[in-house]
Amino acid sequence: MNLLDQRLLAEGLGTALLLATVVGSGVMGVALADGNDAVALLANAGATAGMLYVLITILGPISGAHFNPAVTLVMAMRGEIGARQAAAYVSVQLLGALAGVVLAHAMFDLDLLQPGTRVRTGASQWLSEGVATFGLLLTVLIGAKHRAAALPALVAAYIFAAYWFTSSTSFANPAVTVARGFTQTFAGIRLQDVLGFVLAQGAGVIAAVAIARALGVKEPRPT
Template structure:
């Protein structure tokens, strides 16, 4: 069933908002219950992976379940979405992410608007963001190629894993921007956002190229003498 662009955009905004709620809300909840970093990280990983699986299963059939400008960029390069649609998707994903952060603040009794204070910068962190995004996009593209009915599960498992082993795994420009509007544990300083987005975009571009190379059949020619 083909859905109108307006419905797809609403689905993208709503889904990205829920993703932001799962990340920021789980960090706020875990931080209120324990001061053990490993437990906080585990709570965030489980929350985000479970939320992603559900969102992709329920909203994916409507909008494609991008929920992430890095994914929309990859889909644009793959010819799965038009340029104007990709731009609209990215805009609505960002708006949805910010609204999701505001919702978390309301439900936890926090100031509606705050600014991220957690320092997240430096070459190792940028490399981790590029690598995390690379893995996410590669998982999606290869999943769509070989196991399209399992992509939601693949993405959920990947996010659970990468959140636990990577030094930085936002892997989503929209939620990165959104997390600049919270001073909770999930936040990021606004000044650190642009390098994150650049790293994530680079990871997406590299994944598209690598997936294309992996899945393109080799052409063997022979000369007859």
């Protein structure tokens, strides 16, 4: 297997395991919470943050552990990966995300694909997604420059926090958003609400890149 194929496998596998965790922990959290949404959210956030830490630590050296088209877009804008590799990354992230949802459903004996029914729309939700994505990308960009060894913990900690301080529960990832449109579980989103989330995430990306530049995190110089 060549280097690019290894990277694509790592991105697809990592994104699949991330979504299996997001959806599966939501199902398990609801089952154990006995109607207490706070307990279900805590289980969902904790499992997702823990899995992110593991995945970034073990797969980061192979692919960079993006697992997120927003991160891939920023890396392409900065010239750290080429346009063709970025397109391939986004493709396997989307496929991996959908595979992760199917895997979670199979583990809990649910219909494998279910059009989402959970309403997530409106200005507060879109603002939350913009803020969540902005904070995630700023964490990645500044963390990679100043605290690279701590990046897995920084990203995991940010996502855990953002589950709680945003009304959208911090999707912050277009592939995650699309895939969660195919589950009716605690983690789901209506398919008609996906576009609003993705547009808000795009705005968060633009803001993060601008603020990172202002803080001195500039694009690498061509060699």
